[in-house]
Amino acid sequence: MGKKRKHSEANVAEPPKKDSDAPERPKRTLLGWKDPTPTETKEIESSSPIFRNKEKVLVTCSRRISYRYRHLMLSIVSLLPHAKKDNKVESKESKGATLNELVELKNCSSCLFFECRKQKDLYLWMAKCPNGPSVKFMVDAVHTMEELKLTGNHLKGSRPLLTFSTNFDKDPHWKLLKEMITQIFGTPKEHRKAKPYHDHVFAFSLADDHIWFRNYQISVPHNESDKVDRGGLDKITLVEVGPRFCLNPIKIFGGSFGGPTLYENPFYISPNEIRALKKRKAAGKYAKKVKAKTRRKMHELENPLEADEFADMWKE
Amino acid sequence: MVVRKEDPTLSDEDMMEDNETGDLYEEESELESESEEDEDVKLAEPSKTSIYNKDGLLDKLGDISWPENVGWIHKLSINIDQEQEVDVNDDSAREGSFSILALKGTRQAFENLQSMGLPFLRPSDYYAEMVKTDSHMEKVKGRLLAQKKQIEEADERRKAREAKRIAKEVQSQKLKERAKQKKEDIESVKRWRKQRQQSGFSKDNNEADEMSLAFEDGKAFERSNKRRPGVAPGDRSGGKARQFGGNGKKGMEKNKKKRDNKNSKFGFGGRKGLKKQNSTETTDDFRGFNKGESTGNKKRKR
Numbered sequence: 347m348g349k350k351r352k353h354s355e356a357n358v359a360e361p362p363k364k365d366s367d368a369p370e371r372p373k374r375t376l377l378g379w380k381d382p383t384p385t386e387t388k389e390i391e392s393s394s395p396i397f398r399n400k401e402k403v404l405v406t407c408s409r410r411i412s413y414r415y416r417h418l419m420l421s422i423v424s425l426l427p428h429a430k431k432d433n434k435v436e437s438k439e440s441k442g443a444t445l446n447e448l449v450e451l452k453n454c455s456s457c458l459f460f461e462c463r464k465q466k467d468l469y470l471w472m473a474k475c476p477n478g479p480s481v482k483f484m485v486d487a488v489h490t491m492e493e494l495k496l497t498g499n500h501l502k503g504s505r506p507l508l509t510f511s512t513n514f515d516k517d518p519h520w521k522l523l524k525e526m527i528t529q530i531f532g533t534p535k536e537h538r539k540a541k542p543y544h545d546h547v548f549a550f551s552l553a554d555d556h557i558w559f560r561n562y563q564i565s566v567p568h569n570e571s572d573k574v575d576r577g578g579l580d581k582i583t584l585v586e587v588g589p590r591f592c593l594n595p596i597k598i599f600g601g602s603f604g605g606p607t608l609y610e611n612p613f614y615i616s617p618n619e620i621r622a623l624k625k626r627k628a629a630g631k632y633a634k635k636v637k638a639k640t641r642r643k644m645h646e647l648e649n650p651l652e653a654d655e656f657a658d659m660w661k662e
Numbered sequence: 663m664v665v666r667k668e669d670p671t672l673s674d675e676d677m678m679e680d681n682e683t684g685d686l687y688e689e690e691s692e693l694e695s696e697s698e699e700d701e702d703v704k705l706a707e708p709s710k711t712s713i714y715n716k717d718g719l720l721d722k723l724g725d726i727s728w729p730e731n732v733g734w735i736h737k738l739s740i741n742i743d744q745e746q747e748v749d750v751n752d753d754s755a756r757e758g759s760f761s762i763l764a765l766k767g768t769r770q771a772f773e774n775l776q777s778m779g780l781p782f783l784r785p786s787d788y789y790a791e792m793v794k795t796d797s798h799m800e801k802v803k804g805r806l807l808a809q810k811k812q813i814e815e816a817d818e819r820r821k822a823r824e825a826k827r828i829a830k831e832v833q834s835q836k837l838k839e840r841a842k843q844k845k846e847d848i849e850s851v852k853r854w855r856k857q858r859q860q861s862g863f864s865k866d867n868n869e870a871d872e873m874s875l876a877f878e879d880g881k882a883f884e885r886s887n888k889r890r891p892g893v894a895p896g897d898r899s900g901g902k903a904r905q906f907g908g909n910g911k912k913g914m915e916k917n918k919k920k921r922d923n924k925n926s927k928f929g930f931g932g933r934k935g936l937k938k939q940n941s942t943e944t945t946d947d948f949r950g951f952n953k954g955e956s957t958g959n960k961k962r963k964r
Contacts, residue, residue, distance in 0.1 A: 397728065397729065397732045397733075397736060399728075399736055424793050425793065474726050478722070478725065478726050479722040479725075479726065491793070491794060492798065494801060494802050494805045497802050497806065499792050499793060499794045499799060500792065500793055501784065501790055501791070501792060501793070502790070502791045502792055502793040503791075505738060506738070507738050507739075507740065507767060507768060507771045508737070508738055508739040508740070508767075509739070509740045509741075509742055509763055509764050509766070509767025509768070509771075510739060510740070510741050510742070511741075511742060511743075511744035511763060512741050512742065512743045512744060513744060514741070515741070518716050518719040518720050518723070519714070519719050521719075521720075521723055522719050522720075522722060522723045525723055525726060525727050526726070528737055528739050529726070529728070532736075532737060532738055532739070534736075535735065535736055541790060542781065543781065543782055543783060543784040543788070544738075544771070544775065544782045544783075545783075545784050547764050547767060547768050547771075549760050549761070549763050549764035549767065551744060551759070551760050551763055552744070553744075553748045553750050553756065553759075554748075554750045556750070558756075558760060560757075560760045560761070560764065562761065562764050564768055566772075566783065568783045570783070573776060579769055579772060579773070582765060582768055582769065582772075584761055584764055584765055584768070586761075587793070587794075588793070598719065600718060600722060606715075606718070607713050607715075608713070608715045608718045608719050608722065609713060609714055609715065609719060610712040610713045610714070611712065612712035
């Protein structure tokens, strides 16, 4: 469990994290302490409030999660330096209030909850706490980082570049999902564990109404660390590193782990239903056979064969 | 037995209705075709009772999004056009489109970063903890090397097969050549004899012109190149005159001498047939047969 936090700190997490109420601290970069004023004009166009990304993600799972999904969760924890991994939650507690309390306790602003049902189906809850929207996804096509076919590697904790397909801007629910993904999967700039260079890229594509996640390592021949040669940009190669998964949104809720339903995927069929359909199809085999037999009999009765002239030829 | 209704769309819509908690605005979303990943079950039409609260969604979006003037450096997100419809069941095309998306995004991002003047490329001497451990990367390397070796071996095997086939062809060619040559030689001798018969064995000087035969090139008799150990060049005894000169030889040395002789005369392996080979000198040579050694049954294995 997390350390006991003072109430004052809890209050700081409450107000929207857009504006920082704390006095302006000199920005801490790898090169030393820089005063905010010169960098401010370069990076942020606003005048007074400095934007500090204080995103923290709590990553948990339900009990009875299978090994593949557990490894997926661990891969994601290692990809996101601003994530905290917590213990497994009981299945009874996987709804609503308890998870929200847990997130509050850990002083996190969002949550990734991996729920595994029947040890076969994995659902991912992505929620902004305390009162943000939450999404429930169905996860498919999971490949973890340990697969030997995924040969890339990158710094642990370096900030990823996020690429989205423009299809995300076509509908409001995709726009909302894109914003949530940007906030959750993007490493905050001044995070303690964030490493300086950008050597990997997350690709979120939208195909067939699923969100496909890929993580690639960027390798480009270079000499200096802040310039690429003229032809260098054409020689970028991407090697796949990280886990792969495919998300199918089921429902979007207005509150965190609950609240009014804002969006429901009309084409979603739950895996239970799919399995039931399959079984029903297979179960109908005998009935179909019986039907076919009776049909054949009726057909024969209605269309009797003509008497065969040669039927008696070989009879003695 | 009851025959059940087997129309998936209808039954699913019934189920959807049961689960429904219809709320504010019930709008039907546009017809998009969708399929599950593993089991390819599509709902032909969207479920009629799904919710799509556009205003609520946009409200929430406004709630959570960061202020507009936050610099790009915080978000680091790029939007790339991905217009072509990708068939998600075609693995290579799908992965190709994803990596193209990432590639284009990276290019744009690098241009942005470069214009900002921030360091973004890892120098070669920067060592830090990587997301996959070194031991794991060793395994990856091992697998890649094993794959490469497999490919190379397959290539080599194929080449060896090809080479063998070609060698076989060449060999058969050579044999044919030799047979032909032999035939030619014999034919030419026959012809020569016929010629001589026809011209009545007259030993004119015209013979030299008429019968220039292939094998009479004017070459004298040439000795073969085979050298036999222990045999003088002018020896006409077949090499066995000196054979049992020294008697106190041990078994191995005798065998070695025997092998050497046979190898030099017949090439490696010796002669297969023609085991009876006495010459004039060796007919009466009984030095090799020790007195009294072969008493007893000759057929007994020694």
